[in-house]
Each structure stands twice: as structure tokens, then as C-alpha cells.
Amino acid sequence: MTSVGAAAGVDLTGRTAVVTGGGSGIGRACAIRLAQAGATVTVVDLDEAAATATAQQIGGTAYAADLTDARVLDELDLTGEIVVNNAGFQHIAPIEEFPPEKFTALLRLMVEAPFRLIQRSLPRMYAAGYGRIVNVSSAHGLRASPFKAGYVAAKHGLEGLSKVTALEGGPKGVTSNCINPGYVRTPLVEKQIAAQAKSRGIPESEVIDQVMLAESAVKRLVEPEEVAELAVYLCSEAAALINGTSLCMDGGWTAR
Template sequence: MHKSDAAAAAAGGATLAGRRALVTGSTSGIGLAIARALRAEGAAIVLNGLGDEDEIAALCEELGADFNGANLMQADAIAAMMDEIGGIDILVNNAGMQHVAPVEEFPPEKWDAIIALNLTAAFHTTRLAVPGMKAKGWGRIINTASAHSLAASPFKSAYVAAKHGIAGFTKTIALELAEHGVTANCISPGYVWTPLVENQIPDTMAARGMTREEVINNVLLAGQPTRKFVRPEDVGAMAVFLCSAAADNITGANLSMDGGWTAK
């Protein structure tokens, strides 16, 4: 028994007790919030991501989780990870990266990396997780998309392309799995205050000739009518709902959590 299996068993009557979840990009930000939310409902967690070894060890201790640090930009590393961790009931494809630059200045290697991590990695984890889910007759695939899966912003060509791609990929696998008890959905947040968002501010400052405060108020939050960042915990709660019986007939959906951004 994995230590995370034992931890989940100790959760007793929690709604996801007995379920096992892999959350990619889960050592910080949205992924960590999702992992914590699923664990609170009894799921056993496998973390994946980057970070300080001691901090990751502390997270594993906190969540009773296993950890696999596979490089998701490498197909063979993903295959080795999926083989090592064994069967999962819940797959959350959350790992991502960002780069901001005009298209004519966009480094090709950045394009390749963003497409590999934000889109292609989800294909590889999904194709390897699906057989086990179909065999069990139950599974949940949740892809962290973005408001940028529904709308575009300047200087984010690779990210917008990847997120539009993940939305289409999700719809396709939802149709393929509809009769197997497996659902596939996107959660599309607006701007969430995470390291991914914070780290793109300097590039946006340079691309737009703005100050930090101008980027936050006139770029990041300008499109969100609530004028508030989405909380990571809200995304975690949505993931828990999508894993519940109440969401059995929600599949192929792209669920916006963007403060009204895409309502305009």
C-alpha cells in the first residue's frame, strides 16, 4: 500500500476516500490548492512539480502524498511516471508555464516548451491513465485551462494556442469516454495570484512599457469585471465538485471562473 493510500483510508467517510489522484504542477499555486482540496475529501494524492526538495518533502508529509518529479516535457519521462505510480482514478492536468513577447520576438524554444508542457503533456498523461479508468468504469479527468482557452490577449501566442488546444482536447476525450463512466472537463480561471502570474509581470512590463502596478490593474485585472484575482482555493473546490456524484453528467464542459471576463 502506498503511504498516500493509507492516509486516504484514514480519512474515513470522506467523499473521495478510496480514490487516487495525480495532480501535475502541484507543488505550488493552483495545483497545490487542488491537491489539498482533493485530499481534504479523502483522496490519496500523487504530487508532481518543481521546487525545493525540503519544501516538497514537507508537502508530502502534510498531505500524506507520494511525489514524482518527472519532467513533463519529455514523453518517456511521463510514461515512466505513469508506470511507477500505477493506476489513478483522478487525473488533474495542471502543469503549465508562460512567456510574454510579441510574436515576431517570441523565442521558438519558448513556443516549443509551452506547447509541450501546457498541451502535449496532458495528451500523454491522459492516454496512459484512460485504460485503467475504463477498466474500473469510473474516472475523472480535469484539465486546468484558462480564460485564454476562450479568449485571447496580445503577446501570449503560445499560451493562448495551448489553452485553446486543451479545451478542444477535453471535448474530444469527453465524447470518447462518455459511455465508460469517465468524465473530462476544463476549469478555466481568470487571473489567479500564483507564481505563474507573478512571474510574467516583468515580461509584460517590458512588452507594454508599463509599471508593475499598471500591469496588475490595467492588464491582469482589466478584463475581470469583479476586479479581483481568483483564489486558488476556489479552483480546488470546483475540482472537488467535478469529482462528486453530482457532476456525473458534466463532461466536455469548459467551466469559467474568471470574474465575468468571458461574459463580455
């Protein structure tokens, strides 16, 4: 099969990739794009049916797991030369009402699970002299918004993990970077619209323009395929010197 990736100059034939949260949204788009570039992809997701659907579409493998479960993380038997740490969720509440168990789950899913996957995969990457860790962070890895204490804290933690990984892995052919999208058109964002409207006391119709795109100079949501294209580029040889950085795809939000 001539892959789209090979045609575009990114050929990942023979590489093995793990994509968390690959059943939906950005993770699904990344899994599809990595497979198009020739990689063999394991799709990890809480939602078994969604993981299976993506895996079947791309000739990959589905792996159902709740990455907020400490025992699951202890037993996680997954490695790849490419790891896309993408699974995430959002919880919106003022700090004084923020459920501590949600805070813990956000940190476990978006910091500890990436740490465990990186820890397990590095020996394989070092042996290959090639590794790519793509951490799907957020504009909220670099900036804060009210009512998102768990998410913002976790994404900032992921940024730190990514930088340390970059410094340890760099000499051995392994890069680690964050991608920092603004609001992307996915189910995660669709779920937030109602919650944001409630927290801010504004109609749902105003949430996209007045809250989500308020700081972006480009007045549209990011598409998941745009994030996936950057993720695949980071996996290429051409991106070997992009390491330990955070690449914003936010329409200019963080330029402010």
C-alpha cells in the same frame, strides 16, 4: 479522519489522484483539497522539493519529473482515477521574438503531457467505471491576449483534447472538463507582472488593475483554493453529467 470533503458531500475515499504542478499555486491547492476529500494523491512537479513538501503535508507521494522532456513523457509511469492536468508556465513576447523552443515546451507541457497521462489512465478509469479528468485551462483557453502565442495556442489545444476525451470517456463513466480561471494569485502571476510591464511599457503597479483585471467585472484576483473547490466538485458523483465543458472562473471576463 473525517475529511472536509466528506463533510461537504464530496467523498473521494479510495480514489487515486495525480496532480501535475502540485508543488505550487493551483496544483498545490488541488492536491490539498483532493486529499481532504479522501483521495490518495501523487504530486508531480519539476520542483522536487516543492512536490515533496506538498506530498508530505497531505500524506501523498511526490513524483519529480520535467513534463516538457519527450523522454520523460515516454517513460511516465503514472495513472489515476482522477487526473488533474495543471502544470504550466507562461512566456511573454511578441511573436516575431517568441523563442521556438519555448513554444514547443509550452505545447508539450500543456497539451502532450495531459494527453499522455489521460492515455495511460483511461484503462484504469474504464475498469473502475469512474474517472475524472480536470484540465486546468484558462480564460486564455477561450480568448487570446497579445504576446502569449505559446500559452494561448497550448490552452486552446488542451480544450480540444478535453472535449475528445469527454466524448470517448462519457459512456464509460469518465468525464473530462476544463476549468478556466482568470488571473489567480499564484507565483506564476507574480512573475508575469514585471514581464507585462516591460512588454506594455507601463509601471508594474498598473499591471494588475489595467491589464489583468481590465475585463473582469469582479475586481480581484481568484484564489487558488477557489479553483480547487471547483476541481473537487467535478470529481463528485453529483458532477457526473458535467462533461466536455469549460467552466469559467473569471469574474465575468469571458461574458464580454
